[in-house]
Structure formats: C-alpha cells, structure tokens
Amino acid sequence: MMKLNRLSIFIVLLVMPLMANAEQCMNHFTMHELEILKEEKFEIDSVKNRNNTALKLFSCLGYPDPKIRDGIVYEAMSYWLRNDLLKPNTIKLMFDSLTKTLSKANQDSNNFTQPFAALVFSEVIRVDRLMPYLSDKERQKAVDVSTEYMRNIQDYRGFDDTFGWRHAVAHTADVFLQLSLNKQISRSQLAQLLSALKTQVSPQNSHFYTYGEPKRLATAFVYIILRAEQTEQGILSFFDYLGNPAPFDNWRSVYQSQKGLAKLHNTRNFVYSVLAITGQSQNPKLKAIQPMLIRIIKQLG
Incomplete structure (x- = not known):
C-alpha cells in the first residue's frame, strides 16, 4: 500500500x-x-x-x-x-x-x-x-x-x-x-554571440548531441564569421578553443571517460558541420577557414 x-x-x-x-x-x-x-x-x-x-x-x-x-x-x-x-x-x-x-x-x-x-x-x-x-x-x-x-x-x-x-x-x-x-x-x-555559441559546442555535462544541434550551431557560426565586422582574431580565438582538448591533457586521453568521449563527439560533429556548409564555397572568408578546420580534424583524430 x-x-x-x-x-x-x-x-x-x-x-x-x-x-x-x-x-x-x-x-x-x-x-x-x-x-x-x-x-x-x-x-x-x-x-x-x-x-x-x-x-x-x-x-x-x-x-x-x-x-x-x-x-x-x-x-x-x-x-x-x-x-x-x-x-x-x-x-x-x-x-x-x-x-x-x-x-x-x-x-x-x-x-x-x-x-x-x-x-x-x-x-x-x-x-x-x-x-x-x-x-x-x-x-x-x-x-x-x-x-x-x-x-x-x-x-x-x-x-x-x-x-x-x-x-x-x-x-x-x-x-x-x-x-x-x-x-x-x-x-x-x-x-558576444560567438562567445556564447562556443559554450554549447560541447556541453559540460557529458551530453552527446543526437538531434542535429551541431548543424544549427554551425549555421549560426558561419553567418557570424561572414560578417565583415567580425575580426580575424576573434575567429582564430574561436578555432583555438575548438582545438583545445581541455580539461583533458590531449585528444588521446578523451577516450577514457564519457565526458571525454562526449567532448570529442560534439566537437567533431560541429567541425564537420561547418566543413559541410562551407567546403564548396568560393567566399574568401569561408575559404580562409578551411585550413583551420582541417587542422582541427587532424587534431581530433
């Protein structure tokens, strides 16, 4: 009862x-x-x-x-x-x-x-x-x-x-x-938008995105960097953040925990989404980020 x-x-x-x-x-x-x-x-x-x-x-x-x-x-x-x-x-x-x-x-x-x-x-x-x-x-x-x-x-x-x-x-x-x-x-x-966006590229609570969030985030990101007002330094800083494995020592060590695997999964999905959106573009700003995307993909493994 x-x-x-x-x-x-x-x-x-x-x-x-x-x-x-x-x-x-x-x-x-x-x-x-x-x-x-x-x-x-x-x-x-x-x-x-x-x-x-x-x-x-x-x-x-x-x-x-x-x-x-x-x-x-x-x-x-x-x-x-x-x-x-x-x-x-x-x-x-x-x-x-x-x-x-x-x-x-x-x-x-x-x-x-x-x-x-x-x-x-x-x-x-x-x-x-x-x-x-x-x-x-x-x-x-x-x-x-x-x-x-x-x-x-x-x-x-x-x-x-x-x-x-x-x-x-x-x-x-x-x-x-x-x-x-x-x-x-x-x-x-x-x-300000770019700074807030990067906080959700990979959530802090070990969540794995499965409902297309990386693509939506990537689309917003692409249109932010297309604006002439966005500085090159701001874009470089964003990509440095993406490529940084912190709080892990390196990208090899992420395979030892759910938190690490979630970070790898979400970061990789975001980067590949940006690459898919921009890869065939002839826009100079979008062509300029291709080497950065490839570099991060290599870092992620």
Missing part, C-alpha cells in the same frame, strides 16, 4: 505541471477554437482579432501537446510574421513578452516554454532584419537575453514521441542566426 501511495504521489507531481500549462492556455482558448485556427490555416480576416489572437497564443507556449505548442502556436506565429500580417505594435509586445520569458528561470518544470519562446523569438528577430522596428537598445537587449539563455541551457532533451520537441540549443542557435544576418548588429554584439 505504501508503494502504491508513493507511486500515486509521483504521478500526481508529474501530471500537475502539465495540467497547469494546459490550463493556462485553456483560459484563453477552447480546444475547438485552436483546431479551427489550424484547419483554417491561421487565416483571420479581422486585423484586430488576428493581432489579439497572436498575443493570447503566448499563453500556449508551454502546452504539453506538441500539436498545440509546435503545430499551432509556432506555425501561426511564423505564418503571420513572415507574411506581414501583424501590426508593428503587436510585434513589439511579442518582443517584450519573449525577452521576459527567456530571462526568467524555471518557466515550467517540463521545459516546454523557454525553448519554444526561443523558436518564436527567432521569427520576431527576423522581422527586424527585414523591416527594422527595434531600437539599438532593444537589439542589445535581444543579444543579451539570447546569449545569457544560451550559456545557461542545461536541459538537452530533443525529441520525445509523446511530448515532441524541446531542442533549446538548436532553437537559440536560430535566434543567433537571425541576429547575425541583421546589419544593425555591431562587431561587439557579434563577438
């Missing part, structure tokens, strides 16, 4: 956060309304209703069902933003909400909210790249919030058959990509 009670308590503790996240969303929508929104391909004729719906959908960012979180919330936001269907004031409110969400720790114990806030944030930042609406101060805030979030990611869950994607590192790399493409982002801000 005692074991059954403990199991019951465990199940209740597991389910309560899921119910809370779902309830927050259901305070604004019925399931039928969300299904209709999807069926109608997010077409809302009323400009006012469309903008109000966009803001209310933020309550569903942490919804445990990926059909809602990913298939409706993100897809709706992406569709409206990429088709210029939201008012500038609405997009500014979205910016404010997302930076606040990404700045706060422990949004929900199941960690759905922040990774999907990052994914939607990449779309909000993309708008500023194409039609600038942020001030210099707000762009700095975007860089500060996204780099701080990237540095502090410790939940590396990718895909789950029941709960779908979390994918925090990859989603934040998408934010970095959009920021790096924005001509208003300065040299110091690019350096």
Whole structure:
C-alpha cells in the first residue's frame, strides 16, 4: 500500500505541471477554437482579432501537446510574421513578452516554454532584419537575453514521441542566426554571440548531441564569421578553443571517460558541420577557414 501511495504521489507531481500549462492556455482558448485556427490555416480576416489572437497564443507556449505548442502556436506565429500580417505594435509586445520569458528561470518544470519562446523569438528577430522596428537598445537587449539563455541551457532533451520537441540549443542557435544576418548588429554584439555559441559546442555535462544541434550551431557560426565586422582574431580565438582538448591533457586521453568521449563527439560533429556548409564555397572568408578546420580534424583524430 505504501508503494502504491508513493507511486500515486509521483504521478500526481508529474501530471500537475502539465495540467497547469494546459490550463493556462485553456483560459484563453477552447480546444475547438485552436483546431479551427489550424484547419483554417491561421487565416483571420479581422486585423484586430488576428493581432489579439497572436498575443493570447503566448499563453500556449508551454502546452504539453506538441500539436498545440509546435503545430499551432509556432506555425501561426511564423505564418503571420513572415507574411506581414501583424501590426508593428503587436510585434513589439511579442518582443517584450519573449525577452521576459527567456530571462526568467524555471518557466515550467517540463521545459516546454523557454525553448519554444526561443523558436518564436527567432521569427520576431527576423522581422527586424527585414523591416527594422527595434531600437539599438532593444537589439542589445535581444543579444543579451539570447546569449545569457544560451550559456545557461542545461536541459538537452530533443525529441520525445509523446511530448515532441524541446531542442533549446538548436532553437537559440536560430535566434543567433537571425541576429547575425541583421546589419544593425555591431562587431561587439557579434563577438558576444560567438562567445556564447562556443559554450554549447560541447556541453559540460557529458551530453552527446543526437538531434542535429551541431548543424544549427554551425549555421549560426558561419553567418557570424561572414560578417565583415567580425575580426580575424576573434575567429582564430574561436578555432583555438575548438582545438583545445581541455580539461583533458590531449585528444588521446578523451577516450577514457564519457565526458571525454562526449567532448570529442560534439566537437567533431560541429567541425564537420561547418566543413559541410562551407567546403564548396568560393567566399574568401569561408575559404580562409578551411585550413583551420582541417587542422582541427587532424587534431581530433
């Protein structure tokens, strides 16, 4: 009986956060309304209703069902933003909400909210790249919030058959990509992005990337170094970091522990991803890094 009670308590503790996240969303929508929104391909004729719906959908960012979180919330936001269907004031409110969400720790114990806030944030930042609406101060805030979030990611869950994607590192790399493409982002801000990005090339907790994170990180990296503002010294420093086996004495010694093998696995995947993206390019900046990539590959063995 005692074991059954403990199991019951465990199940209740597991389910309560899921119910809370779902309830927050259901305070604004019925399931039928969300299904209709999807069926109608997010077409809302009323400009006012469309903008109000966009803001209310933020309550569903942490919804445990990926059909809602990913298939409706993100897809709706992406569709409206990429088709210029939201008012500038609405997009500014979205910016404010997302930076606040990404700045706060422990949004929900199941960690759905922040990774999907990052994914939607990449779309909000993309708008500023194409039609600038942020001030210099707000762009700095975007860089500060996204780099701080990237540095502090410790939940590396990718895909789950029941709960779908979390994918925090990859989603934040998408934010970095959009920021790096924005001509208003300065040299110091690019350096800030690069510094944060390298902290997740190989996580510190012996995690092996298996959900394509190295490619997403590599894509953001490539577009950062394509910017003329990025210094050669900054790029060299980044590659020196990649080639450094620390905290291990050398790359041969990494084979004696899971932590070492994870570092080798993740670093190698990142380097090969950069090589795959840039190998055939005729861009002088990308051609210039090829010898560095080959050198690191030889070091890794």
